Amino acid sequence: MLERVNKVFIGKNISRTASVTVVPGAGTANTIAQGEIVVLDKNRNVLAPGSTIADTSGIYIAEGLPDTYSIVNTAGTSITGIRKVLYSDLITGSLVLNYDGRPYSASTEEVWTITMTTNFTPVVGALYKIRIIYNDTFEKPGQVTGTYYYNALTAFTGDLAIAFASLINADANARVVATSTGSTAGNQNGVLILTGKVLPFDRVDSNNSIDIYQQVNFKVSLFSNNFGITTSSMTTRPTPGQGIWQRVRDDEKLTMSNQRGPTNYTWFPIITPPWRTQDGVVNSPVGTYNMIIIEHEAQYISSDTQFRRQAPKVVSIYMFTGAATNQTTDVLSVLNPWMASAGGFDYIGQNFV
Numbered sequence: 001m002l003e004r005v006n007k008v009f010i011g012k013n014i015s016r017t018a019s020v021t022v023v024p025g026a027g028t029a030n031t032i033a034q035g036e037i038v039v040l041d042k043n044r045n046v047l048a049p050g051s052t053i054a055d056t057s058g059i060y061i062a063e064g065l066p067d068t069y070s071i072v073n074t075a076g077t078s079i080t081g082i083r084k085v086l087y088s089d090l091i092t093g094s095l096v097l098n099y100d101g102r103p104y105s106a107s108t109e110e111v112w113t114i115t116m117t118t119n120f121t122p123v124v125g126a127l128y129k130i131r132i133i134y135n136d137t138f139e140k141p142g143q144v145t146g147t148y149y150y151n152a153l154t155a156f157t158g159d160l161a162i163a164f165a166s167l168i169n170a171d172a173n174a175r176v177v178a179t180s181t182g183s184t185a186g187n188q189n190g191v192l193i194l195t196g197k198v199l200p201f202d203r204v205d206s207n208n209s210i211d212i213y214q215q216v217n218f219k220v221s222l223f224s225n226n227f228g229i230t231t232s233s234m235t236t237r238p239t240p241g242q243g244i245w246q247r248v249r250d251d252e253k254l255t256m257s258n259q260r261g262p263t264n265y266t267w268f269p270i271i272t273p274p275w276r277t278q279d280g281v282v283n284s285p286v287g288t289y290n291m292i293i294i295e296h297e298a299q300y301i302s303s304d305t306q307f308r309r310q311a312p313k314v315v316s317i318y319m320f321t322g323a324a325t326n327q328t329t330d331v332l333s334v335l336n337p338w339m340a341s342a343g344g345f346d347y348i349g350q351n352f353v
Contacts, residue, residue, distance in 0.1 A: 006314045007088050008255045009063045010248065010276040010289070011037040013320040016330045020046060022062050022085055027073065029082045032064035035276065037317060037327060039334040042090065049333035052341035053093040059338060061088040061294075061315055066274040088315045091296050093342030095310065098295040099335075101348035104288045104321050107241030109196040112220045114232045116157035116190035126152050129223035130164055132194065134175055136217040146174055157190030164192055175216045194220060196238065198246075205246065207275035213246035245287035248318050249277040278320065289318035290328060292335065292348060 012035025021030045022038055023045075032038060041047045041056035048055075063086045070080040114130075122128070132146045148167045152160060161180040168178035176194045196216030198205070205211075215238045222232055240247065252275065280286025294317070297310040319328040332348055339345040 006255050006316065008251050009037055009061055009317045010252065011035055011319040011327055013322060013326050016327050022046060024079065024082050027077045027079060029079055032083055032085060034064050034066050036064045037331050038062045039331060047334050050337050051334065052337055058090045058092040060090060061317060089298055089313055091294060095297040096294065096343050097297065099339040099345040100293045102242050102291040104243035104290050105241050107244050108236060108239045109215060110217060110234065110238040111236035112194045112232060113235040114192040114220065116161065120157060121155050122152040122157060122160050124152055124155055126224065128152060128160065131221045132176060132218050134218045136214060146171060156186050156188055158187035161190035161192040176218065206281040207249050207277055207279045212250045215240060243289035243291055243318065245277055245279050248287065248289050249279060251316060252277050288321045290321055292317040292319065
């Protein structure tokens with residue numbers, strides 16, 4: 001049987017190329033730009049906006065890649081600057097299972113707030129302890145901790161919050177950032193806020209990172225005979241967001257072997273094509289993407305039967321958000337009516353643009 005195959009297409013924030021061509025012509029290079037997404041008919045000709053299944057029973061998604069090449073054809077004509085193109089598998093209208101859109105949403109990190117009320121007065125010389133228990137470690141969830149001790153030097157909760165924030169932030173292994181919000185020396189309104197870091201914790205994240213995007217999940221415990229009326233609770237739940245560049249990068253890497261050949265991106269030296277995700281580190285600005293999802297099936301004939309079988313496939317199209325030059329409008333003007341005619345799927349809204 002065929003395995004489930006996902007393919008990822010990543011659009012840049014560019015205008016549609018006028019009279020775009022995807023397949024090189026006789027003696028001419030194609031004109032599709034790097035990061036340009038184009039919908040093609042079953043013969044790989046550019047499909048016009050408003051087309052339906054009556055115009056073509058199947059479509060392809062095409063993306064202009066960063067690579068170009070040159071050839072000399074059989075007539076002896078030199079053709080330079082031919083852009084490599086990434087194609088989806090044929091998407092047959094009668095075999096489309098789902099057509100959906102997911103707009104960009106930012107990620108939020110987990111936040112715990114430790115509030116020390118005015119009813120609590122630290123005892124000078126008493127030992128106070130905060131333990132952070134990390135639940136996001138794959139190998140041993142809940143068994144990786146950070147513990148911080150402090151002997152109170154004053155009778156003010158503000159000083160206690162400031163001291164713990166300093167201790168946590170000085171720890172190179174801490175997976176959270178501590179702030180003593182609203183706390184000043186000599187006051188009784190100590191508030192300590194712990195916010196999860198984004199992996200990789202101590203390095204600059206980029207497309208070349210060998211770590212996948214992962215959020216820190218943790219809980220906090222307080223230890224002392226005199227923490228008084230102190231509350232410790234999660235005040236912000238973590239959400240991974242949708243279309244943030246780290247998740248697009250991970251999707252690009254995980255599908256690399258299905259699309260462009262490389263099966264490894266964690267062992268060095270790595271030989272890979274140029275990454276297409278706008279990572280906001282090497283490239284600017286930071287990439288934020290809306291997502292178009294097409295789930296469909298592909299027919300094939302297996303070795304043990306004369307009948308056709310079907311295997312599920314997914315096409316994920318990430319479209320750069322924002323400015324008026326964003327090509328999302330052009331892509332949806334083709335996909336929306338064709339998908340509606342093929343399977344009665346709802347239009348993806350223009351809030352993507």
